[in-house]
Amino acid sequence: MAGDRGSGDVAEKAVGEIDGDLYRKVLGRYPTGVTLVTAMDGEDPVAMVIGSFVSVSMDPPLVGFLPGKESYTWGRMSSSKGFCVNVLSDTQTDLSNAFFRKDSDPWEGSGWQPAEVTGSPAIPSCLASIDCMVREVVDAGDHWFVMGEVVAVSHVDEGSPLVFLGGKYGNYRAHD
Numbered sequence: 008m009a010g011d012r013g014s015g016d017v018a019e020k021a022v023g024e025i026d027g028d029l030y031r032k033v034l035g036r037y038p039t040g041v042t043l044v045t046a047m048d049g050e051d052p053v054a055m056v057i058g059s060f061v062s063v064s065m066d067p068p069l070v071g072f073l074p075g076k077e078s079y080t081w082g083r084m085s086s087s088k089g090f091c092v093n094v095l096s097d098t099q100t101d102l103s104n105a106f107f108r109k110d111s112d113p114w115e116g117s118g119w120q121p122a123e124v125t126g127s128p129a130i131p132s133c134l135a136s137i138d139c140m141v142r143e144v145v146d147a148g149d150h151w152f153v154m155g156e157v158v159a160v161s162h163v164d165e166g167s168p169l170v171f172l173g174g175k176y177g178n179y180r181a182h183d
């Protein structure tokens with residue numbers, strides 16, 4: 008249908024063996040939300056900025072995310088039996104950057120609290136927190152697919168989600 012796809016002129020394509028730059032460019036046309044997936048490593052709170060969060064099943068309630076196999080942070084989280092997904096709002100770019108860059112202590116001033124069931128850090132200023140028990144960790148190429156059973160949830164009514172597209176943060180805007 009006209010208008011479905013920009014001008015309709017394909018800029019680049021590949022079939023079979025796909026070059027890494029093109030692969031990243033193509034996948035970068037798909038937006039994600041931004042979450043902080045948290046867990047406890049002993050006494051220490053740890054968190055990863057995660058865009059690959061996905062809702063998997065309603066009944067039973069299952070969600071998932073994909074940490075890279077090389078991730079140092081996932082290495083620290085992986086022995087935990089639970090994790091908490093904190094959904095960032097479009098006013099929380101600085102918080103996302105703080106956890107991504109880890110220049111100074113990103114937890115300071117976050118007001119995090121242990122989530123009710125798993126004790127993983129829940130950040131009250133986020134749009135939603137989804138507390139999960141790890142159900143399965145599946146091999147997924149250079150990532151793991153971590154599936155969790157949702158055991159507690161909370162959300163606030165105000166605010167709009169932070170969006171990530173093509174390496175940049177942005178806002179969500181509903182159609183009129």
Ligand SMILES: Cc1cc2nc3c(=O)[nH]c(=O)nc-3n(C[C@H](O)[C@H](O)[C@H](O)COP(=O)(O)O)c2cc1C
Pocket residue numbers: 041055056057058059060073074075077078079080081107171
């Ligand atoms: C918006 C955004 C989304 C991200 N999503 C993921 C993701 O889904 N999976 C992943 O492994 N890393 C993701 N990352 C990168 C991780 O946050 C982190 O930088 C990476 O795990 C390497 O850091 P580490 O080795 O210190 O853990 C994302 C980063 C940003 C800024």
